[in-house]
Amino acid sequence: MSTTLSAARSPRKDALENREAILEAAAVVFRRDAEASLDAVAAEAGLSRRSIYGHFASRDELLAELLTRGGARISAALGGVQHDDPRIHLALIGAALWxxxxxxxxxxxxxxxxxxEKTVAAALAPVRASVRLATRGGVEGGWFRADVPLETLARLIEEAAIAVLDEAVRADLTEGEGRRLVMSVGLSVAGLSWRDADAVLAAHPQLSGEPVPVIPTSPTAESSPA
Amino acid sequence: MSTTLSAARSPRKDALENREAILEAAAVVFRRDAEASLDAVAAEAGLSRRSIYGHFASRDELLAELLTRGGARISAALGGVQHDDPRIHLALIGAALWxxxxxxxxxxxxxxxxxxEKTVAAALAPVRASVRLATRGGVEGGWFRADVPLETLARLIEEAAIAVLDEAVRADLTEGEGRRLVMSVGLSVAGLSWRDADAVLAAHPQLSGEPVPVIPTSPTAESSPA
DNA sequence: ACTAACTTGCACACAACTGTGCAAGTTAGA
DNA sequence: TCTAACTTGCACAGTTGTGTGCAAGTTAGT
Structure with missing residues (x-):
């Protein structure tokens, strides 16, 4: 009665929810151990391993979607981040990452x-570009260290940022402290002294208050704690 | 005729060499991929997988020895590293790690x-201690950042150092450049501006010339590229 | 209340890896 | 030269994981 012949019924709503639950569970599990089994993911999601294959053709497909989405969220958070002062630009990137x-x-x-590696690289390309832009500006402006190839410096800043994020989570820092640390250490690696870095943060209210503009509510993950 | 009864002949020299070759190969292979198979290690060593079990009872035993030795070498390199000025102390640690x-x-x-994790932690304990000492001194002396718990700062410095080592290898930097960068970025994360960090390095000949005292020749690895 | 959409459990086949036993080879060294 | 010390190849058992097929359930939505 709906479409031409033997119309297939529309997909069920809870199936979509389960799909999201799987992705969310995968995020949790793979954050701990990148080589965890699908059994572990299924357990975390409260489903059976078998049913994962109802949503994803293979482990790799699940991973690909997970990483792509992650990259998209991060890029979205990076969205409008930009500033004439490269130091602030870099700090804003840190805040967005946080x-x-x-x-x-x-x-x-x-x-x-x-x-x-490829998938991740693609997903993070926008972030990389933004970091590189700020880095270049900072070096040219004389704030950031000029004793290292630009490419190397940009990578070091990225890796340092990740290290800080890890450490902030491990040390269970406050929301505010974590944000501040990511920004501050980022600027440190870039070349500023810690006092200068903190001065930059202190002088700009947008860096000490709430995050960046923020997006209303993404339709993807965030909710449904499985 | 030698020992009391049915004296076993002494172990053959080439067996020892093979044992070393295996460890060296393991270092090479596991550096690329921590979860590589023993087949891969054997191939790299030019031996058969079976013969690995003639030297090590299990994968874990091989790993344990590899990590223990690595830790020992690092600790040895850290040996006499110490200095009244915490900034130089930290730089010296960086140089030793390099x-x-x-x-x-x-x-x-x-x-x-x-x-x-446990094995590695044990192997690196001396390094940690040295970093912590320098960090504490630097903070108390007012050079290093005082806006983070000491423990956190020490860990950040460690992680940053590792990131720099990785990047230095990836970017295929010169011996000298690599050493300088490890020291400089270490000081940066500690809180110094890049110019101050470079000034510290420049002002102390021991930091710009050849490494640290160096050990004559360790009887373990280093040679036999297998 | 019917039925397609989903989930589940179980049974497979397949692959990769560890660890062992053993017989047949090589080779270092007394 | 002779033999114990080593290496090798192969076969095997055991483990852990992936991906599929299928029959028997549940459940959402009409």
């Missing part, structure tokens, strides 16, 4: 090993 | 995942 710590940490798990 | 990049990178592979 709002997506979980995602960043999942991505970081796969950044090094295996063939997922 | 002489053992390879070892450090192997250890780093296992620092996070799995049950080897």
């Amino acid at each position: 709002t997506e710590v979980q995602q960043v940490r999942v991505l970081a798990q796969f950044a090094v090993h295996g063939p997922l | 002489t053992e990049v390879q070892q450090v990178r192997v250890l780093a592979q296992f620092a996070v995942h799995g049950p080897l």
Whole structure:
């Protein structure tokens, strides 16, 4: 009665929820151990391993979607981040990353090993570009260290940021403290003294108050704690 | 005729060499991929997988020895490192680590995942202690950042150092450049501006010339590239 | 209340890896 | 030269994981 012949019924709503639950569970599990089994993911999601294959054709497909989404969220958070002062630009990037710590940490798990490298690299390309832009500006402006190739410096800043995120989570820092630390250490690696870095942060209210503009509510993850 | 009854002949020399070759191969292989198979190690060593079990009872035993030795080498390189000025102390630690990049990178592979964590932690304890000492001194002296718990700062410096080592290898930097960068970025994360960090390095000839005292020749690895 | 959409459990086949036993080879060294 | 010390290849058992097929359930939505 709906479509031409033997119309298939529309997909069920709870199936979509389960799909999200799987992705959320995968994020949790793979954040701890990048090589965890699908059994572990299923357990975390409260489903059976078998049913994962109802949503994803293979482990790799699940991973690909997970990483792509993570990259998208991060890029979204990076969205309007930009500033004439490269120091503030860099700090803002740090702040934006902090709002997506979980995602960043999942991505970081796969950044090094295996063939997922490509996927992760693609997902993080916008972030990289933004960091590179700020870095270049900072070096040219004379604030950032000029004793290292730009490319190297940008990478060091990235890696330092990830290290800080990890440490902030491990040390269970406050929201505010974590944010501040990511920004401050980022600027440190860039070349500023810690007092200068803190001065920059202190002088700019947008860096001490609430995060960045923030997006209303993403339709993807965030809710449904499985 | 030698020992009391049915004297066993003494072990053959080439067996020892093979044992070393296996360890060296393991270092190479596991540096790339911490979860590589023993087949891969055997191939790298030019031996059969079966014969590995003639030297090590299990994968874990091989790993344990590899990590323990790595830790020992690093600790040895750290040996006499100490200085009244915490900034120089920290720089010297960086320089010492640079002489053992390879070892450090192997250890780093296992620092996070799995049950080897304990072994690695034990192996790196002396390094940690030295870093902590320098950090404490630097903070108390007013050079290093005082806006973070000491423990956190020490860890950040460690992680930053590892990141720099990785990047230095990836970017294929000169011996000298690599050493300088490890020291400089270490000081940066500690809180110094990049110019101050470079000034510290420039003002102290021991930091710009050849490494640290260096040990004559360790009887373990280093040679036999297998 | 019917039925397609989902989930589940179980049974497979397949692959990769560890660890062992053993017989047949090589080789270092007394 | 002779023999114990080593290496090797192969076969095997055991483990852990992936991906599929299928029959028997539940459940959402009409």
